[in-house]
Amino acid sequence: MPVIAVTGHLDLAPATSRAVRAALDALLSRYPAGELTGVSCLAPGADTLFADAVLARGARLVAVLPGPSHPGPQATPAERAAFDRLRAAAHRVLVLPAPRLDPAAYAAANARLLQLADRLVAVWDGGPGNGPGGTADMVAAARAAGVPVDVLWPPGAARTGR
Numbered sequence: 510m511p512v513i514a515v516t517g518h519l520d521l522a523p524a525t526s527r528a529v530r531a532a533l534d535a536l537l538s539r540y541p542a543g544e545l546t547g548v549s550c551l552a553p554g555a556d557t558l559f560a561d562a563v564l565a566r567g568a569r570l571v572a573v574l575p576g577p578s579h580p581g582p583q584a585t586p587a588e589r590a591a592f593d594r595l596r597a598a599a600h601r602v603l604v605l606p607a608p609r610l611d612p613a614a615y616a617a618a619n620a621r622l623l624q625l626a627d628r629l630v631a632v633w634d635g636g637p638g639n640g641p642g643g644t645a646d647m648v649a650a651a652r653a654a655g656v657p658v659d660v661l662w663p664p665g666a667a668r669t670g671r
Contacts, residue, residue, distance in 0.1 A: 511540055512571075514548040514622040516647035517555020517632025517661075520671040526558060528663035529632050533562040536630065536659060542567040548625050550574065550618050551595050553588045555632035555644075560595045569600040571625065575618035576607035615642025623651055629658045634668065 521529060537545065547563030548571045549556045563570050572595065580592045596602060605621065607614030619642060623629070629651040631644060638645030651658050 510544045510546060511627050512546045512548060512625055513537075513540075513628045513630055514626035515556055515559035515630045515632070516619065516622070516644050516651075517559070517630075518634065518644055518668055519552055519554040520669045521554045521558075521632070522667040522669050525663065525666040525668070526554075528666060529555065529661060530558050530562060532661045532663055533559055533630070533632075534565070536661070537562055537566050537568070540566075540568075545569070546571055546600075548573060548622050549595075550579070550615075550622070551592050551599075552580065553584070553591070557588075557591050557595065558632070559630060560599075564595075564598055570595070570598060572596055572599040572602045573618050573621050573625070574602065574604045575614040576610055577604055578610060579604075581610045612641045616646070618642070619647045619650065622647075623654055623656060626651075626656055629656050631658055631660045632662065633660050634662050634666065635660070 545568035549560045631648045633644045
């Protein structure tokens with residue numbers, strides 16, 4: 510039973526979000542829904558798009574949250590609503606004990622994702638990372654661990670810089 514984890518940018522432009530969702534749907538369609546588990550931190554952007562795509566396939570979703578206060582006070586009402594909806598729909602929710610949502614908490618969540626995953630999907634522009642817990646760091650860790658990585662960055666994709 511394949512377990513696919515996700516990492517990716519939070520700040521996808523609206524047109525990019527639509528293109529990424531289509532690419533995720535195409536990628537996940539290669540796996541029978543009953544045999545697929547998707548693993549996500551349920552962050553805005555790529556994580557949320559992936560979780561929605563997993564659930565739309567009828568597959569299982571496992572949420573790995575960096576701490577009990579995730580997604581944090583910076584989440585918009587729409588991001589909070591999406592998080593709450595996906596958390597409620599998850600087959601399993603793993604909440605890590607980080608007292609603060611800092612780079613170390615996100616790096617720990619990424620490490621847990623990689624422990625669970627057979628494969629990683631990275632919604633990534635290929636650029637350098639912002640430090641521990643970011644997309645580039647996660648891709649590097651997956652590759653170092655021998656976890657296959659599928660990079661999705663559709664032609665014309667853009668980030669908002671938010």
